[in-house]
Amino acid sequence: MQQIAIGxxxxxxxxxxxxxxEAGNLLAQASEPTDAMAGPxxxxxxxxxxxxxxxxxDRSLQPLGVGVSTxxxxxxxxxxxxxxxxxxxxxxxxxxxxxxRRFDLPVSLENDGISAAIGEWRYGAGKGCDDxxxxxxxxxxxxxxxxGGRVLRGRKGMAGHVGHMAIVLDGEACPCGSRGCFEAYASxxxxxxxxxxxxxxxxxxxxxxxxxxxxxxxxFLAGREGDALANRLIDEEAELLGRGITNLIHIxxxxxxVIGGGLANEFDRLHPRIRxxxxxxxxxxxxxxxxxxxxxxxxxxxxxxxxxxxL
Amino acid sequence: MQQIAIGxxxxxxxxxxxxxxEAGNLLAQASEPTDAMAGPxxxxxxxxxxxxxxxxxDRSLQPLGVGVSTxxxxxxxxxxxxxxxxxxxxxxxxxxxxxxRRFDLPVSLENDGISAAIGEWRYGAGKGCDDxxxxxxxxxxxxxxxxGGRVLRGRKGMAGHVGHMAIVLDGEACPCGSRGCFEAYASxxxxxxxxxxxxxxxxxxxxxxxxxxxxxxxxFLAGREGDALANRLIDEEAELLGRGITNLIHIxxxxxxVIGGGLANEFDRLHPRIRxxxxxxxxxxxxxxxxxxxxxxxxxxxxxxxxxxxL
Numbered sequence: 001m002q003q004i005a006i007g008x009x010x011x012x013x014x015x016x017x018x019x020x021x022e023a024g025n026l027l028a029q030a031s032e033p034t035d036a037m038a039g040p041x042x043x044x045x046x047x048x049x050x051x052x053x054x055x056x057x058d059r060s061l062q063p064l065g066v067g068v069s070t071x072x073x074x075x076x077x078x079x080x081x082x083x084x085x086x087x088x089x090x091x092x093x094x095x096x097x098x099x100x101r102r103f104d105l106p107v108s109l110e111n112d113g114i115s116a117a118i119g120e121w122r123y124g125a126g127k128g129c130d131d132x133x134x135x136x137x138x139x140x141x142x143x144x145x146x147x148g149g150r151v152l153r154g155r156k157g158m159a160g161h162v163g164h165m166a167i168v169l170d171g172e173a174c175p176c177g178s179r180g181c182f183e184a185y186a187s188x189x190x191x192x193x194x195x196x197x198x199x200x201x202x203x204x205x206x207x208x209x210x211x212x213x214x215x216x217x218x219x220f221l222a223g224r225e226g227d228a229l230a231n232r233l234i235d236e237e238a239e240l241l242g243r244g245i246t247n248l249i250h251i252x253x254x255x256x257x258v259i260g261g262g263l264a265n266e267f268d269r270l271h272p273r274i275r276x277x278x279x280x281x282x283x284x285x286x287x288x289x290x291x292x293x294x295x296x297x298x299x300x301x302x303x304x305x306x307x308x309x310x311l
Numbered sequence: 312m313q314q315i316a317i318g319x320x321x322x323x324x325x326x327x328x329x330x331x332x333e334a335g336n337l338l339a340q341a342s343e344p345t346d347a348m349a350g351p352x353x354x355x356x357x358x359x360x361x362x363x364x365x366x367x368x369d370r371s372l373q374p375l376g377v378g379v380s381t382x383x384x385x386x387x388x389x390x391x392x393x394x395x396x397x398x399x400x401x402x403x404x405x406x407x408x409x410x411x412r413r414f415d416l417p418v419s420l421e422n423d424g425i426s427a428a429i430g431e432w433r434y435g436a437g438k439g440c441d442d443x444x445x446x447x448x449x450x451x452x453x454x455x456x457x458x459g460g461r462v463l464r465g466r467k468g469m470a471g472h473v474g475h476m477a478i479v480l481d482g483e484a485c486p487c488g489s490r491g492c493f494e495a496y497a498s499x500x501x502x503x504x505x506x507x508x509x510x511x512x513x514x515x516x517x518x519x520x521x522x523x524x525x526x527x528x529x530x531f532l533a534g535r536e537g538d539a540l541a542n543r544l545i546d547e548e549a550e551l552l553g554r555g556i557t558n559l560i561h562i563x564x565x566x567x568x569v570i571g572g573g574l575a576n577e578f579d580r581l582h583p584r585i586r587x588x589x590x591x592x593x594x595x596x597x598x599x600x601x602x603x604x605x606x607x608x609x610x611x612x613x614x615x616x617x618x619x620x621x622l
Contacts, residue, residue, distance in 0.1 A: 053500050070445055073594065082596055155565060156564060158597070169554065178593075180595075250476055251470065251563075252465050253468075253472075
């Protein structure tokens with residue numbers, strides 16, 4: 001009987017579940033849109049339903065446990081959610097206990113940035129490294145840290161909120177309620193917003209001229225077609241990412257920085273400028289830290305959640 | 312025979328050595344001004360000389376080893392200094408090997424911020440904590456991190472350079488060569504420079520009016536005497552410290568933040584504003600992290616270096 005882990009990635013948009021082998025291989029997966037406003041009972045039913053459906057596909061598999069990646073910050077030492085901005089009704093909800101009630105297997109709970117870092121560390125681009133930083137650049141910016149061969153969890157298991165490191169004093173408003181955060185400048189959301197702002201005042205650019213709303217993908221597409229403004233915006237984005245990464249390198253001295261999330265689909269376009277920024281702004285001893293693309297693509301968190309079971 | 316450790320704090324201004332008991336108690340100490348421009352041979356002689364002098368005072372003690380705190384960044388995995396800005400001639404110098412040659416005892420080498428963090432963790436304000444951040448605010452800003460009950464060293468043992476986290480994009484020039492660093496805004500040096508800048512244009516303040524150059528201490532003194540500009544400058548300093556600390560709290564989720572260094576002599580004056588800043592700018596789940604004064608005062612690094620021997 002093949003021993004497997006069940007990984008669940010609870011996100012604000014999608015609930016995803018997977019059966020994962022000990023080598024981090026995906027055996028089966030399923031997903032559905034998160035019923036984000038329906039409250040925790042409904043969301044937990046979605047999770048049970050997805051997992052049951054997957055297990056029915058192959059009764060010969062022996063699941064050892066369930067690992068759940070959750071949007072945060074969630075206190076993973078108590079398992080109680082205090083407030084999940086992207087999901088309604090989770091304030092004070094005993095998330096781990098309620099998940100445990102639904103499964104006959106041990107349940108582990110982890111903040112999403114940390115889950116993804118674990119995925120990349122055990123099975124992805126950071127495999128074999130003792131010190132790594134994972135950063136996801138998407139709607140927001142999150143992350144997770146491995147240091148000295150151990151997952152850095154901190155008090156309440158809430159370490160790794162790298163998106164809420166302010167890089168501009170009293171800068172742009174951030175969804176977290178503060179100002180100037182890395183997320184408020186370098187997330188996919190911030191990138192698209194900046195593009196919309198400047199495109200309106202630029203006669204040359206094709207951005208926004210075809211009647212379609214400007215999004216991150218459209219900017220990269222325009223950039224590839226030679227649009228000067230789009231390319232300037234992309235270079236600025238890479239520079240902002242480089243600044244945040246340099247900060248983290250100085251604080252944590254990783255062997256490697258792994259970038260995931262939606263914007264990492266354009267890693268090859270962003271990478272040279274990120275590199276250039278680190279070489280320019282980091283202290284000499286830190287300049288050679290490699291920045292690489294997530295090896296598990298959009299599955300870092302899902303596979304990382306399953307990896308909790310094998311850890 | 313009492314077993315003891317020898318701690319050495321090699322600084323750009325002073326070389327200090329101490330005999331330290333297993334409870335972190337200072338049994339004897341000695342110091343002299345660092346001959347910072349004379350090159351490594353001379354500086355290492357200063358260390359040997361200080362240590363020999365201390366050991367001669369009580370031949371009944373049994374030293375177990377020598378722990379050395381060094382300004383960085385130094386690669387403590389190889390023990391080779393690449394460049395120490397405050398000391399001449401250390402580029403490429405095999406610091407640990409050369410120290411080892413001078414002692415018949417095991418020698419440990421540690422970056423100064425990490426040493427001080429270890430001192431506060433084992434014997435100071437962070438005793439009993441598994442997750443702490445130590446920050447020294449002095450000429451520059453340095454630090455060290457303990458996470459999950461372990462010292463966070465990172466690649467080359469160079470983690471904890473928290474002073475070189477940029478908080479202002481393209482801001483003030485920093486001695487590290489980059490711009491906008493926490494150190495360039497919130498160090499004692501930056502504080503005094505800001506005071507000199509604004510005092511010149513302020514008719515009401517007493518700062519700089521008595522013919523004496525303005526330094527950090529003078530600003531705090533004027534503040535206590537009711538000088539409005541001095542108090543505004545101090546409040547701004549506390550706010551800047553609070554911003555940097557909030558960033559680190561989000562990244563590392565510590566149980567406690569310990570502040571040392573020269574400016575921490577004014578901890579009681581700075582603390583309420585630092586607290587206020589964290590409560591205002593941190594995400595709700597992180598707002599209650601305590602910020603405390605270093606328990607070992609100016610000896611955090613010296614005692615932390617000795618603690619390396621007992622670890």
